[in-house]
Structure formats: structure tokens, C-alpha cells
Amino acid sequence: xxxxxxxxxxxxxxxxxxxxxxxxxxxxxxxxxxxxxxxxxxxxxxxxxxxxxxxxxxxxxxxxxxxxxxxxxxxxxxxxxxxxxxxxxxxxxxxxxxxxxxxxxxxxxxxxxxxxxxxxxxxxxxxxxxxxxxxxxxxxxxxxxxxxxxxxxxxxxxxxxxxxxxxxxxxxxxxxxxxxxxxxxxxxxxxxxxxxxxxxxx
Amino acid sequence: xxxxxxxxxxxxxxxxxxxxxxxxxxxxxxxxxxxxxxxxxxxxxxxxxxxxxxxxxxxxxxxxxxxxxxxxxxxxxxxxxxxxxxxxxxxxxxxxxxxxxxxxxxxxxxxxxxxxxxxxxxxxxxxxxxxxxxxxxxxxxxxxxxxxxxxxxxxxxxxxxxxxxxxxxxxxxxxxxxxxxxxxxxxxxxxxxxxxxxxxxxxxxxxxxxxxxxxxxxxxxxxxxxxxxxxxxxxxxxxxxxx
Numbered sequence: 159x160x161x162x163x164x165x166x167x168x169x170x171x172x173x174x175x176x177x178x179x180x181x182x183x184x185x186x187x188x189x190x191x192x193x194x195x196x197x198x199x200x201x202x203x204x205x206x207x208x209x210x211x212x213x214x215x216x217x218x219x220x221x222x223x224x225x226x227x228x229x230x231x232x233x234x235x236x237x238x239x240x241x242x243x244x245x246x247x248x249x250x251x252x253x254x255x256x257x258x259x260x261x262x263x264x265x266x267x268x269x270x271x272x273x274x275x276x277x278x279x280x281x282x283x284x285x286x287x288x289x290x291x292x293x294x295x296x297x298x299x300x301x302x303x304x305x306x307x308x309x310x311x312x313x314x315x316x317x318x319x320x321x322x323x324x325x326x327x328x329x330x331x332x333x334x335x336x337x338x339x340x341x342x343x344x345x346x347x348x349x350x351x352x353x354x355x356x357x358x359x360x
Numbered sequence: 361x362x363x364x365x366x367x368x369x370x371x372x373x374x375x376x377x378x379x380x381x382x383x384x385x386x387x388x389x390x391x392x393x394x395x396x397x398x399x400x401x402x403x404x405x406x407x408x409x410x411x412x413x414x415x416x417x418x419x420x421x422x423x424x425x426x427x428x429x430x431x432x433x434x435x436x437x438x439x440x441x442x443x444x445x446x447x448x449x450x451x452x453x454x455x456x457x458x459x460x461x462x463x464x465x466x467x468x469x470x471x472x473x474x475x476x477x478x479x480x481x482x483x484x485x486x487x488x489x490x491x492x493x494x495x496x497x498x499x500x501x502x503x504x505x506x507x508x509x510x511x512x513x514x515x516x517x518x519x520x521x522x523x524x525x526x527x528x529x530x531x532x533x534x535x536x537x538x539x540x541x542x543x544x545x546x547x548x549x550x551x552x553x554x555x556x557x558x559x560x561x562x563x564x565x566x567x568x569x570x571x572x573x574x575x576x577x578x579x580x581x582x583x584x585x586x587x588x589x590x591x592x593x594x595x596x597x598x599x600x601x602x603x
Contacts, residue, residue, distance in 0.1 A: 258406040276392055283389045294602050298535070301599040305537040305557055309509070312366055312555065319508040324531045332562075335383050338458040339478055 239360040367552035368539070372512025373500035375535070375601065376527060378474055378482040378563045378579065382461055385479070414442040471578045480581045483601065485588055486520050487576035491543070496578070496588035498597065500556055509534060513559035520575060526564040535560050535600040538593055558600065 252258075265273075310317040386394065407415070417439075465476040474482065486499045501516035503509060510532050517525060534557035541553035578588065582603045585594060 253406055258412070260403070260405065260407060262403055273396060276396055279389055280393045283387070297599045298602065301536040301596070302533060305534040308537050308539065308555060309534065309557065312368060312370065316370075316509055320510070320533045322532050324529075327528075327531055330528070332379070335380050335479070337383055338461055339381050339463070341459040 242358040242360065245356070367550050369551065369554040370503035370509070370512075371500045371554055371556040372503055372509045372516055373498045373556050373558050374484075374513040374517040374529075375498050375558055375560050375597070376484040376517060376521075376563055377560065377601075380480055381478045383479065410442060414446075417441050417443070471580060471584075474579055476579065477581055480603070481601075482579040482581060483585070484520075485578045485580055485585075491546070495590065497593070498558065508532070509557050510559060513557075513561075517561065520577065524565075527561040528564055529559060529561040534558055536596050538596045540592070558597070560600065 306317065306320065309320055461478065463475045463478065465473040470476060476482070484499060485496050487494055488497050488500065489495075490497070499516045499520045501512060501519055503512045507515075510529060514529065517527060536558040537555060538558070539553060539555040541547065542551065547553070580588065582598070582601055585597065585601075589597060
């Protein structure tokens, strides 16, 4: 039902004020439930009449906006992820300046000759080293095979126990040798390590 | 079991290796090639930031000397030169004294110590009584029925070095075998000879002060094995010990 216009309120207010004389006159009375604020006529807070239409349009607009955002997000997700740049493969630009290149005297022919001959000797040295290693490994394997053969001749159950895989052997970890042995009672200087690696997320 | 008893007695022996702690010295060719590689790397490189700074400061210094510019004094602050930094680093390096590669044990040739020959493998040898002879051998102990050969070898290690030894045995299979026949005097139908199976282990704990060694022992390198072991035994051991 259409609410009564504020003009129709005053008679009710008037009669109310005359009937209830014990109420303090300072506080404006709320005569009717149509007047929802204590402010008086025509100064009420938004009443139900107009905003209905506004809300409808707003809701539709908001929904349309949300759908557009969702579509954009879906498009972005479907696009291939950007590749993480490998920083080692990108030379920083400051190293392309010409002032950085070293100026050293050119190699004399004797020097280049010496280098070539040295590298050839190195080839031979490494080949001999490799052959010696392979020979040692071969001897090791042969020795082990012989031992296992003898063990099998001795007793089958010991042989079976010997060819079982040793689970506790791997992963095998060992610190490699250093140039000098560890110094007993050495107190290394304290310092803080700040990690500045760039982490990329896709 | 119903199987005929084999006439061979079985022994399990442990070859305990102390792995090298420092790098071996470079051969002559290796040193020459290392120097060459460094030279080539220097030739192909560009100036680093520190070197650029050093060059600039040298230029500034030269200009100052020649034309008596006092730009730096005009700025009013003391500048630390790259050269000073280098000298400071050099001083700091010289003040540090690393542990010597050739230890006291090396100099005195104390074969009982583990600190000798830090750049090669050291093996344990013990003096054991076989028959009526005292021989230098890898620690060995007779196999008892009911245990695997690997546990025999571990038992051998424990008998000579105590229980607190931390060693990593490399696998369940034996690495080598040495079989010998007893001298005719004690050879019988059932007791022809003995087979000694060798196992390898790496010593993990570096300090053996707790170990109670009950017999004469030595820690030797592969080259020094020849001083102590019998020739046939040595031949078999050399096959599975890498230098």
C-alpha cells in the first residue's frame, strides 16, 4: 500500500502531544511507524520508495563487472606461463663496454708452440692415468669374482648371504680431502650470510 | 647338515682403510697445465670492478702528481684506494697459519700413528700367530658356524680394535681370497688348509684413543705393505687395494 504522505502525519502528532502531557516536550515523538527517524518531516533517512530501482541496476552492473573480471582472469590463466630468465645466460650490459677489455701483448710463435706441445703431452698423461685406473678396477672386480667363486664352492648359504645387497651402504656420504689438514682449535671468524638470490614465481 | 664337511677352514679378514685427508701433490705435467689454464683464463677475461677501480685511481694519482690537482682535497674526504685494500687483504692472509701437510708423525716415521701420510690410504696390519709363526697380517679371525663372513670380519676388527670403532663395511661380498695349504705335518684328511676371505671397510672415526689394541699393530700405505707381508699374501692383497 502506498504509505501516507508526511502531510497526513501532523494531526496524529498533535493529538498525541495533547494526550500525553507527562512526556517531555523536548524529544520529538515518533507518532507513526512511517516516520522512521527522529529528525522530523521530510528529513527522514532513506525510506523504501525510490532506491528499489537503483539497487536493481546496481546489482546487474556489479554482476556484469564480476563476469568481465572472471573472463579476464581465465584468459590470463590460459596463456602460457612466462619463462623464468636464467640469470647466468644474460650478460649484464656493463660488461660490453670496450674499456673493460684487457690489453695484453700478443703471443709469440714460440709461446704458442710451447702451449700446443704441452697440451699434447697432457693428452698422453691423461690417457695413461685413465688406463691405469681401468686396470686397477678390473683387477678389483676379478679378485672379487674369484673370492665369490671359492665361497660358492665352500658353502652355498654363505655365498647367498654374500651376494645380498647391502642396504645400509647407499647413500654413501664422505667429505673430500682438502689442501691442508684441519687446524685443531681453530676458531673461524663470525659473520652473517645474507641470501640475495632472486626467486621467481610463475 | 648331511653335506660332506669341506676340508678347508674359513677365516674372515678385514682390510680397514683410513681414507686420505689432504690432496695428493700435483705431478709435473699437472702443474704445468694448471699454470697454462690460468694464463689462458686471464687472457680471455675482462677487467673486474676491483681492477677498474684500481686503474681509475692510478690515473687520478698520475694526474695529481703531474698537474698538482687537488680534487680529492677539495672534496674534503679521505678515499680508500683499491691498492690499500689489497695490501690489507694480503697482510690478513699472511697472518693465518694453516696446519702443515707433512706432520710430525711423517717426520719421525711413526708407523703406529694415524696422522702419517695424510694424502694416501692407510691400512691396519696386526701381528698374529699362525701355527707356530708370528706373522704380519690383516686382522683375521676364524669363521664360526651361524654367522656370515661379513660378521666374522667385523668381529676380527672388534677383537683387535675394540667395540667402539666406527667403520663402514663396503658390502656383503668378499673382495679377495687367499688360500693356503697347511704344512704336511699338520695336514689331515679333514683339515687340508685355510681360506681367508678379505672384506674392505672405511674408517669413519678419526680418533682411536679409545681403542685398546691388544696386539702389535701398524698403519701402512700400499707401497709399504711389501715390507711386512709375505709375497703370495701380498700379491692377493694388492689386487683389491687401490692406491
